[in-house]
Amino acid sequence: MIDHQLIDTYAREISEEKQTSVISGSAASTDKRYTVLFKDYENPDELRKLAGKIKDHTLHHLDSYLEQAEVSLQRNGVQVHFADTGDDAKATILSILKDRGISKLTKSKSMAAEEIHLNPYLIEHGIECLESDLGEFIIQLDDDVPSHIVRPIIHKNRREIARTFQREGIAADYNDDPETITRRARVFLREKYMQAEAVITGGNFISAESGRLVLVTNEGNSRFGMAPSKVHIALVGIEKLVPTDKDLAVFLNLLGRSATGQQLTVYTEFISGPKDTSQPSGPEEMHVVFLNNGRTDVLESNCREILRCIRCSACQNVCPVYRQASGHAYRATYGGPVGAVLSPLLAGKEFPELADLPKASSLCGACNEVCPVDIPIPDLLLRLRDKAKREKIHSPGAPPMSPFATLATTPSLWRTAMTMSKAMNHLPIQVAPVKPLQEWLGQRTLPEWHGGDFRKWFNSRSNKSKQS
Amino acid sequence: MSSRDAIFSKIRTALTDVKAKADYPDYDSAVLYSKPRLEGTSREAFTRNFTAVSGKVVNSIADLVTFLQQNGQTRGYCDPVLMADVGNALAAAGLTVETAYDRSRYEDYQFGITRATGAIAESGSLILDDAHTSDRLAALSPWVHVGVLKESEIHRTIPDAMAGLGPSRNILWATGPSKTADVEGILIEGVHGPGLQLALFI
Numbered sequence: 211m212i213d214h215q216l217i218d219t220y221a222r223e224i225s226e227e228k229q230t231s232v233i234s235g236s237a238a239s240t241d242k243r244y245t246v247l248f249k250d251y252e253n254p255d256e257l258r259k260l261a262g263k264i265k266d267h268t269l270h271h272l273d274s275y276l277e278q279a280e281v282s283l284q285r286n287g288v289q290v291h292f293a294d295t296g297d298d299a300k301a302t303i304l305s306i307l308k309d310r311g312i313s314k315l316t317k318s319k320s321m322a323a324e325e326i327h328l329n330p331y332l333i334e335h336g337i338e339c340l341e342s343d344l345g346e347f348i349i350q351l352d353d354d355v356p357s358h359i360v361r362p363i364i365h366k367n368r369r370e371i372a373r374t375f376q377r378e379g380i381a382a383d384y385n386d387d388p389e390t391i392t393r394r395a396r397v398f399l400r401e402k403y404m405q406a407e408a409v410i411t412g413g414n415f416i417s418a419e420s421g422r423l424v425l426v427t428n429e430g431n432s433r434f435g436m437a438p439s440k441v442h443i444a445l446v447g448i449e450k451l452v453p454t455d456k457d458l459a460v461f462l463n464l465l466g467r468s469a470t471g472q473q474l475t476v477y478t479e480f481i482s483g484p485k486d487t488s489q490p491s492g493p494e495e496m497h498v499v500f501l502n503n504g505r506t507d508v509l510e511s512n513c514r515e516i517l518r519c520i521r522c523s524a525c526q527n528v529c530p531v532y533r534q535a536s537g538h539a540y541r542a543t544y545g546g547p548v549g550a551v552l553s554p555l556l557a558g559k560e561f562p563e564l565a566d567l568p569k570a571s572s573l574c575g576a577c578n579e580v581c582p583v584d585i586p587i588p589d590l591l592l593r594l595r596d597k598a599k600r601e602k603i604h605s606p607g608a609p610p611m612s613p614f615a616t617l618a619t620t621p622s623l624w625r626t627a628m629t630m631s632k633a634m635n636h637l638p639i640q641v642a643p644v645k646p647l648q649e650w651l652g653q654r655t656l657p658e659w660h661g662g663d664f665r666k667w668f669n670s671r672s673n674k675s676k677q678s
Numbered sequence: 679m680s681s682r683d684a685i686f687s688k689i690r691t692a693l694t695d696v697k698a699k700a701d702y703p704d705y706d707s708a709v710l711y712s713k714p715r716l717e718g719t720s721r722e723a724f725t726r727n728f729t730a731v732s733g734k735v736v737n738s739i740a741d742l743v744t745f746l747q748q749n750g751q752t753r754g755y756c757d758p759v760l761m762a763d764v765g766n767a768l769a770a771a772g773l774t775v776e777t778a779y780d781r782s783r784y785e786d787y788q789f790g791i792t793r794a795t796g797a798i799a800e801s802g803s804l805i806l807d808d809a810h811t812s813d814r815l816a817a818l819s820p821w822v823h824v825g826v827l828k829e830s831e832i833h834r835t836i837p838d839a840m841a842g843l844g845p846s847r848n849i850l851w852a853t854g855p856s857k858t859a860d861v862e863g864i865l866i867e868g869v870h871g872p873g874l875q876l877a878l879f880i
């Protein structure tokens with residue numbers, strides 16, 4: 211049996227139908243992003259760099275900004291909690307709910323909640339906890355996990371969804387028309403919103419200056435969830451801060467464009483506290499739970515730039531590996547290039563289990579090019595590969611590199627190999643006795659070998675320049 | 679140690695290694711403006727950009743009446759402060775207009791007319807501010823939401839709107855109707871909230 215990288219194996223086994231959905235879904239998002247960015251700006255690159263700098267500055271002063279955010283939020287009447295681990299966060303949220311006798315809530319999409327497996331925990335403790343983002347709702351019905359940051363069901367098609375709705379009694383009959391599916395979910399979910407006593411959301415940004423929590427959705431589900439409920443709990447990673455309100459404009463402009471090719475996401479909500487007493491709708495109580503769950507380890511590592519991430523998914527959409535394999539292949543909350551860096555780091559002691567992820571990349575650099583906060587993802591992948599090597603973590607599919615290392619670092623050997631390898635053009639290497647090589651060659655034809663020509667060309671070139 | 683203390687101490691330890699701490703980049707918000715989106719007067723730009731996100735601008739109450747009647751949206755809510763300017767004219771045209779939003783009948787309202795406190799020309803967004811928008815639900819549950827505003831309340835750019843957010847606890851920028859592309863990437867409007875987002879200038 212040949213040792214394959216796990217992602218390769220996954221990509222091979224995924225059904226063609228799913229793969230087509232992922233490929234076309236991510237390609238469409240990439241195209242929209244390009245069109246909008248280049249139509250709107252002469253130099254979008256300038257903005258990316260600016261956003262990266264603001265985030266870097268924030269992360270380098272995270273302690274003071276977090277303190278400032280805490281004060282601002284409290285001034286606005288928000289109760290602030292800190293959770294060092296996922297378990298702390300879950301316990302905090304549960305006790306807020308239990309103390310108020312709340313047993314029904316709706317939840318709007320939150321990757322941080324996904325990360326700490328909040329739903330199963332609350333359900334286990336007797337709380338009805340319903341996902342309200344259409345994609346997340348379907349995921350919940352199917353007992354599945356999201357495979358994309360922005361479009362969690364990129365891997366599902368309408369037929370599967372229609373069958374799910376029928377099975378779960380959301381619909382009386384099978385109907386796979388996307389509009390009908392959406393209308394049925396609308397009716398079902400808004401009834402739940404109206405009954406819920408609390409709402410749990412994530413948070414896209416918090417301005418340390420004003421303590422405004424910014425939430426964006428296209429569906430308006432978090433807004434609808436909040437309007438009738440009494441308590442709002444926002445679970446927010448400690449890296450989500452920006453220094454000032456002015457900075458929010460930078461990130462909102464980039465987030466919408468990078469995520470879905472919109473200038474702004476449809477519902478952009480600025481929340482700085484529970485509702486005003488004069489307002490008939492809106493939560494009377496608001497909590498922000500700041501989640502660490504390994505983020506400080508990431509901050510301490512040499513890959514801290516990944517904490518700039520604003521979860522736009524542009525890197526997933528553009529990544530050839532993600533497109534072939536889909537998000538589930540990454541076996542963690544975050545898939546694609548961002549996940550290949552973030553997931554192993556957030557895994558803490560379980561780093562070895564995900565240490566193969568940084569290897570599943572062609573290092574083509576596309577992810578860095580599209581990233582709205584200019585994260586040098588390929589560099590970070592290399593740093594993590596190095597970490598795995600230093601920690602002597604073997605992962606499947608890694609070819610033995612030591613003979614190559616000797617060859618490449620001994621000039622005389624290298625020269626000889628380059629010249630001798632010309633012989634390869636005449637040898638039937640397809641029948642090479644090495645099994646991995648056979649398999650590799652079985653899928654490729656090799657061009658003619660030109661090894662060693664560079665030195666010849668270079669030497670003759672420098673001779674010529676000496677003569678002239 | 680409390681979680682709070684643990685987090686702060688871990689952050690400080692993590693940052694001891696960072697030798698060159700990045701400065702805050704001083705920048706002019708003008709770098710954010712999208713010039714093509716800003717062409718024309720603020721009202722023209724708003725109309726163009728709001729239309730591009732499937733919003734609809736209505737320039738007179740007569741147009742609103744026609745629109746609602748043609749779409750069969752004949753029962754709805756109107757913020758009491760807008761009765762004089764908008765609601766009474768609708769009622770006179772035979773539409774049913776209620777001034778109290780009854781939560782238990784959230785499915786009965788076909789339209790909701792609320793006060794928008796502004797708009798953003800650059801992005802085609804309506805601004806709803808809890809300090810002046812009478813009821814969040816009234817702007818969410820009906821199929822048609824009409825945000826009523828004055829031309830002078832349009833902010834030209836996103837940074838302008840951001841600078842003018844004000845002290846309210848809850849502010850919403852609605853850039854078009856509620857929508858999703860979750861099912862096979864096909865765009866569907868009216869997922870949880872309004873399927874039609876209208877702006878009426880008075």
Ligand code: SF4
Pocket residue numbers: 468518519520521522523524525526547548577580581582583584585
């Ligand atoms: S790493 Fe960059 S491109 Fe990828 S999701 Fe995060 S912000 Fe977007």
